[in-house]
Amino acid sequence: MADSSRRNPSKPRISMKEIARRAGVAPMTVSRALADPDKVSPDTRARVLAVIEREGFIRNQIASAMSSTPSRRRMLGTMVPPLINSGIAEQVQGMSDACHEAGYQLLLIQGAFDPEAEEKAIRALLGWQPAGLILQAFVTSDSARHLLAAGEVAVVEISEIRGHEPIDMAVGVSNFDTAYAMTRHLIGKGYRRIGFASTPVHGNDRLQQRRIGYRQALVDHGHVYPGGLEIEVPITAQGGAAALVALSARDPELDVLFCSSDTLAIGAVQECHRRGWKIPGRMAIAGYGDMDLAAELYPRLTTLRIPRYQMGRRAVEQMLRRLKGEPELPRIVPMEFEIVERESA
Amino acid sequence: MADSSRRNPSKPRISMKEIARRAGVAPMTVSRALADPDKVSPDTRARVLAVIEREGFIRNQIASAMSSTPSRRRMLGTMVPPLINSGIAEQVQGMSDACHEAGYQLLLIQGAFDPEAEEKAIRALLGWQPAGLILQAFVTSDSARHLLAAGEVAVVEISEIRGHEPIDMAVGVSNFDTAYAMTRHLIGKGYRRIGFASTPVHGNDRLQQRRIGYRQALVDHGHVYPGGLEIEVPITAQGGAAALVALSARDPELDVLFCSSDTLAIGAVQECHRRGWKIPGRMAIAGYGDMDLAAELYPRLTTLRIPRYQMGRRAVEQMLRRLKGEPELPRIVPMEFEIVERESA
DNA sequence: CTGTTAGCGCGTTCAA
């Protein structure tokens, strides 16, 4: 069993006061040597830092946060969607890297599907007095938006940026533009019957925008399919397979399926294998998201890349610039995206 | 531009003292109503909680943490590997869920490949005075292990549990057992020439254990391949394809490839498609990890499932039990695993 | 069951 007696959780670590004593200065000088090195003479600073190094001093961030002014606190809170997928993980990684480079820490909380739990999550985050909040889940509950709109804390949303009024600031892509671009690309490649498979769009503005982008591109290029070639399926590869089955039954001339996520696209590709359909000879498939696997499939998947890692970084950078009080800061930061053309379409 | 003037980060939120005043009690009573409800009479409690609810009070966790005894602090620190993959994301999700159910928050930091940065990351975590640490990256640096072994804080490692002396506590599987089980399974299915593809094992005890498990199972069942059927490749699907190419050239009678990760296995499957090899007729493939996609590929992948979500939860539960001072707590918690037999092998 | 006192370890503010 765990020999907890050997461990000594109550032993206090060495404090700033003690460092000060050993360096022969006042605690305040140690604090300054760490926070505003310029305000301390070079040799005092050197002496203090030497002691800190030697003793392995770790500053108590809790005490620090308690006495600091809000914008100097070195913690950012983040809420991520209740289902972590690899795309979100990349974003978190970008945020994490940017945070740590700047000496910030990331307090992570998972959002929830229901508004009440979501508000609870935001309150939990706020309890830790973060310098700012980065939200990656769509904030649905009115009271949550209200809470944040009160302006106690800076907020960056990573979200759809078209037709979305940010609570404070927003970083993201226009999903309309992305889907429009991909659809136009497929039209340009000569496909005549372009299907669109998505997971349920209700309550998801990103998917709504993608579908509208798809439709608009068709209209703008004179493609009209009586009855439509759209379908909603569950967010699994099996859903993608089902979409292919259903749409190609609805229209035997379907020659390409544009999927609103790579997961669906992968399922559609597998379904083609099962049927012995050549890709892209008999059927072409386009995805969305550029998961790692998209490049490894056979055939390799044509898809749309959103720079998720960079988006995470950018969100943190935006926050830090705000905290530094930078003027003329844009509220909305659009990110670039890219169509990745491979073999599948 | 961001209208930061409208936002008011300095407006202090309502405090416990103020709640106390409005409820007609002492601040301490409010504190108790929140932390130890039993120590307050039912109607005082009701009155206090009503005011809290009405005013939307959010307790300042920073102040709370500063004055609480360490084991009562409601934050756990966690270090995750520098590359977040979906498996890790699942673990984080399990940890996150377990934390939030218990009213804890998760402070997330990414580890690093070099020991110095790793130690720095741990120090950063410790600075926030977490009640405990959950480490998902293998802690390599001696000084980091030293820092933690000093016992200031409870530690749960999510790691290999065979031949690994935990810093404090550990949760995980025996990678030896998992690979042994899969190899034996393949032998039982009648395969004669079993290849083993892994990413470089050097410095990775989990992979080392898997390879040893594979070898031991062969030996125990009288399988001997002069020259061996092992190969190390990069951790990409392309690596898996390369492994298949190389090993089947080395031994044309190779009839199954056991890959140390699903990513490799997926690459190997795609390579078979390219060659027109039937799976599992001409070649069988087994993976490790049971990624989401394993069940969606064609053919569906036979693989080994490690309950990552549960592992994350279990790690947090272990920590909380320790913090509650539970006696007779085992130091090492082995997790179950499962061979998932599908079509590919 | 409730209240009072003291102090957690820093950073802010002001004085030297």
Add this chain to the structure above:
DNA sequence: TTGAACGCGCTAACAG
């Protein structure tokens, strides 16, 4: 450039 006093908001410890 450095230091001293004070307080952040809460909880431990003790008293009533």
